[in-house]
Amino acid sequence: MPDLSGTRRRRRRDVVVAFGVLLVAFVLLLGPMQWSRTVRQFLRTTVLWPLTSLNSWMTTRRAERDDLREVRAQRDSLAAVLAAQAVLGEENARLRALLSLSQRAGSQFRPAQLLRLGSDAAEGTFLIDAGAEQGVVVGSPVLTVGGLVGVVREVYRRSAQAIDWTHQEFRVSAMTADGQVYGIVEPRRGAFREADLLVMTGAPFHSDVRPCSRIVTSGRGAVFPRGVPIGQVQTIADADTGWRKSYVVRPSVRPEEATHVLVGLSTTGTVDLSEVWDISASRETRPAGNPPAPARSP
Amino acid sequence: MRKWPFTTFILLLAMLHLILHVGLGIGALAPDFLAVAVLIVARRSSATGAVALAVLLGIVDDAMGIRNLGMRSIALGSAALLVTWSRNFIEGEGLLFVMAYLFVGKWVSEIILGLLTSTTVLEPLVLVTWAPLASAWTAVAGTIALRAFRSVAGPDA
Numbered sequence: 001m002p003d004l005s006g007t008r009r010r011r012r013r014d015v016v017v018a019f020g021v022l023l024v025a026f027v028l029l030l031g032p033m034q035w036s037r038t039v040r041q042f043l044r045t046t047v048l049w050p051l052t053s054l055n056s057w058m059t060t061r062r063a064e065r066d067d068l069r070e071v072r073a074q075r076d077s078l079a080a081v082l083a084a085q086a087v088l089g090e091e092n093a094r095l096r097a098l099l100s101l102s103q104r105a106g107s108q109f110r111p112a113q114l115l116r117l118g119s120d121a122a123e124g125t126f127l128i129d130a131g132a133e134q135g136v137v138v139g140s141p142v143l144t145v146g147g148l149v150g151v152v153r154e155v156y157r158r159s160a161q162a163i164d165w166t167h168q169e170f171r172v173s174a175m176t177a178d179g180q181v182y183g184i185v186e187p188r189r190g191a192f193r194e195a196d197l198l199v200m201t202g203a204p205f206h207s208d209v210r211p212c213s214r215i216v217t218s219g220r221g222a223v224f225p226r227g228v229p230i231g232q233v234q235t236i237a238d239a240d241t242g243w244r245k246s247y248v249v250r251p252s253v254r255p256e257e258a259t260h261v262l263v264g265l266s267t268t269g270t271v272d273l274s275e276v277w278d279i280s281a282s283r284e285t286r287p288a289g290n291p292p293a294p295a296r297s298p
Numbered sequence: 299m300r301k302w303p304f305t306t307f308i309l310l311l312a313m314l315h316l317i318l319h320v321g322l323g324i325g326a327l328a329p330d331f332l333a334v335a336v337l338i339v340a341r342r343s344s345a346t347g348a349v350a351l352a353v354l355l356g357i358v359d360d361a362m363g364i365r366n367l368g369m370r371s372i373a374l375g376s377a378a379l380l381v382t383w384s385r386n387f388i389e390g391e392g393l394l395f396v397m398a399y400l401f402v403g404k405w406v407s408e409i410i411l412g413l414l415t416s417t418t419v420l421e422p423l424v425l426v427t428w429a430p431l432a433s434a435w436t437a438v439a440g441t442i443a444l445r446a447f448r449s450v451a452g453p454d455a
Contacts (some may be wrong), residue, residue, distance in 0.1 A: 003405050013436060014344045014345045015345050015379075015382075015383075017345075017346040018344075018345035018346045018348070018349040018375075018378075018382075019349075019379075021349045021353055021375070022349055022353065022371075022372065022375045022376070022379070024353060024356075025353045025356065025367075025368040025371035025372045025375060026372060027368075028357070028366065028367045028371070029366050029367065029368030029369060029371075029372065030366075030368075031299075031366070033366060036365075036366045036367040036368075037369075038348065039357065039361070039367055040360075040361045040367065043357070043358060043361040044361060044362075044399070047358060047360060048316070048320060048358070048362065049322040050321075051316055051317065051321040052320065052321075053323055053362075054317070054320075054322070055320060056321050058321070058322060058323070059323075070440070115323070116323050117317040117319070117320055117323055117362045118318065118320065118322070118323045118324045118325030118326070118328060119319045119320055119325075119359055119362040119363065120359070120362030120370070120411075121359055121360045121361075121362050121369075121370060122362040122363045125363060125364055153364050154364055154368040161364055163364065214390065221397035235373075241382050263381075269417055
């Protein structure tokens with residue numbers, strides 16, 4: 001049966017080569033991050049560039065279409081105008097608030113548009129239309145009027161990719177607004193994405209943080225500016241006997257609702273934004289080694 | 299069997315996936331046409347061809363994230379290998395067979411991806427709740443796409 005054995009041999013060789021090809025993917029997965037970064041950057045600037053441009057164009061058009069709807073609504077009827085003005089007013093209020101926040105936060109921040117990608121790999125991440133040319137660096141915080149959205153992880157020439165607080169790798173040093181309790185805030189997955197919450201871990205066991213207490217960034221580690229709202233305490237998550245407590249935190253910003261953000265430039269980790277959000281934590285509670293650089297007042 | 303209509307169809311599926319997911323940012327609501335493309339190729343070509351396509355498309359898809367490339371490639375490639383192996387004892391061409399085949403193939407790739415990325419206890423729950431729904435949606439969309447292709451290119455394509 002020479003033919004059959006030949007077919008079998010061919011099949012076996014085919015499977016071996018297939019495993020070899022699969023091995024390439026394993027090497028890429030387990031290899032240094034730099035390899036993936038290089039390939040990713042190449043793909044984004046070539047094959048995927050038209051698609052990200054399309055996404056950006058769609059986002060802009062969507063905003064313009066909304067404006068056109070406003071005009072049509074005004075022409076059609078007063079009722080439609082009123083209804084539309086509510087939406088426009090909300091949009092206006094958000095942009096005005098962002099503008100005002102931008103002025104109060106100072107020149108260390110710049111506004112940017114947020115683009116959300118639909119790929120599974122991009123879950124918990126987003127693109128912003130500001131990059132190295134605008135002064136964005138890896139670790140730049142991303143904020144909205146409501147508070148902290150995420151942090152920049154990769155920077156390109158005119159864009160950057162950031163993770164939002166739902167991403168598994170997101171961590172931020174936090175404290176209660178009165179500066180009494182410190183901990184690390186990290187995401188906690190819900191049964192579905194909209195149910196995702198945050199957890200402040202590592203709080204001292206003797207701490208007693210009441211529900212609805214505001215949690216803000218502490219500025220420790222000089223990554224995030226001090227005094228940016230993260231959320232409000234909902235309940236106790238768990239308590240290790242005699243050691244530490246964790247608190248469930250309801251986030252102050254839902255990433256899926258953010259369209260325009262403020263992104264920190266270069267050394268925003270030492271900035272104190274407590275006054276921007278009227279955070280009452282006194283300067284005395286600032287941990288040693290992180291001298292505050294006050295933000296520009298309005 | 300003519301090759302170019304089939305190759306064009308596979309390329310169109312990949313492009314459609316990227317346009318829906320990256321270009322329009324639709325996300326999980328859009329079917330996973332990359333999985334459909336790989337699974338269809340796995341039924342018709344060699345294991346090497348199917349796995350190579352899976353690795354290539356997986357890398358392109360992973361390029362939109364920030365983690366190391368390769369996870370999606372491994373998930374799709376492993377599913378493709380299983381499918382080419384299953385050809386030895388499972389055969390069929392009917393509508394229900396294609397739908398079930400795409401459903402199982404996509405679910406298997408989701409399970410492999412879940413095993414690779416799982417860091418929380420909730421992930422297994424997702425694999426038996428959300429993943430089957432996404433697989434069913436992908437199977438329906440993939441079957442429609444395949445039917446449309448056959449009606450345009452002919453049954454021998």
